[in-house]
Amino acid sequence: xxxxxxxxxxxxVALLLAATSIPLSAADAPVLKRIIEKSEIRIGMSGDxxxxxxxxxxxxxxxxxxxxxxxxxxxxxxxxxxVEKPFPQLLPALKSGEVDIVMxxxxxxxxxxxxxxxxxxxxxxxxxxxxxxxxxxxAEDPNDINSSTVKLVALADSTSQEFAELNxxxxxxxxxxDYASAVKLLLDDKVDAMVADMPICILSVLRHPGRGxxxxxxxxxIEPIGVVVPSNDPQLASLIENYLNALDGTDILPRLxxxxxxxxSWVTSLP
Numbered sequence: 287x288x289x290x291x292x293x294x295x296x297x298x299v300a301l302l303l304a305a306t307s308i309p310l311s312a313a314d315a316p317v318l319k320r321i322i323e324k325s326e327i328r329i330g331m332s333g334d335x336x337x338x339x340x341x342x343x344x345x346x347x348x349x350x351x352x353x354x355x356x357x358x359x360x361x362x363x364x365x366x367x368x369v370e371k372p373f374p375q376l377l378p379a380l381k382s383g384e385v386d387i388v389m390x391x392x393x394x395x396x397x398x399x400x401x402x403x404x405x406x407x408x409x410x411x412x413x414x415x416x417x418x419x420x421x422x423x424x425a426e427d428p429n430d431i432n433s434s435t436v437k438l439v440a441l442a443d444s445t446s447q448e449f450a451e452l453n454x455x456x457x458x459x460x461x462x463x464d465y466a467s468a469v470k471l472l473l474d475d476k477v478d479a480m481v482a483d484m485p486i487c488i489l490s491v492l493r494h495p496g497r498g499x500x501x502x503x504x505x506x507x508i509e510p511i512g513v514v515v516p517s518n519d520p521q522l523a524s525l526i527e528n529y530l531n532a533l534d535g536t537d538i539l540p541r542l543x544x545x546x547x548x549x550x551s552w553v554t555s556l557p
Contacts, residue, residue: 315521330385333370337546350546374443388514393445406512412505417479428453
């Protein structure tokens with residue numbers, strides 16, 4: 287991150303000056319005011335969504351979203367605190383004020399937009415399946431998987447669960463609190479496939495060589511991934527949107543995408 291931070295330093299200073307010069311009121315910037323007053327931004331992540339965010343062998347969080355979060359905190363001139371919670375608990379934590387924003391592979395949906403504001407997208411993903419079945423791995427359409435004989439697992443309260451319930455209603459579905467538990471069910475032959483974002487499926491194949499895992503060659507759909515911000519703080523949303531636009535404009539986001547999605551050398555850092 288040192289090279290990225292140096293490259294972004296001048297831009298960070300300019301954006302910080304612009305942000306702190308905006309008159310803030312409790313009505314339109316309550317979270318941003320707290321961030322500035324405490325000199326800290328609390329960002330929620332699940333810690334089990336590599337390459338977006340995961341724990342390395344020393345127990346520290348790392349990944350694409352961790353790098354982006356660090357640059358955002360640097361740009362704001364505040365301390366970064368990563369709050370690790372199971373995925374189903376992240377949005378409730380944002381609603382209760384336990385975290386300031388969430389960056390954890392959260393798909394931008396209309397339903398979530400009722401209670402929260404999204405910034406981005408900063409990347410695109412899509413639903414796939416992880417399976418041991420060569421027949422299921424050839425699926426090109428949800429109808430190829432939608433069968434009462436195919437047992438599925440997905441992350442609870444995720445768009446993967448929603449996707450399975452909507453597009454695969456005939457397939458029995460189990461949900462888990464984290465991906466590790468879901469993959470274990472598959473490895474133990476308790477389910478036939480895990481429905482998840484494609485990067486998670488690809489990573490699971492890499493992490494379990496020789497276990498017969500495979501995934502689809504292309505996702506079943508396309509989903510935008512964004513930063514989740516409290517709906518009552520439009521100034522914080524606007525500020526983070528400016529940061530993401532600046533990151534794209536300085537080629538930092540593309541470089542981070544290349545680092546985490548095209549170079550698999552980081553996989554050896556996983557426990």
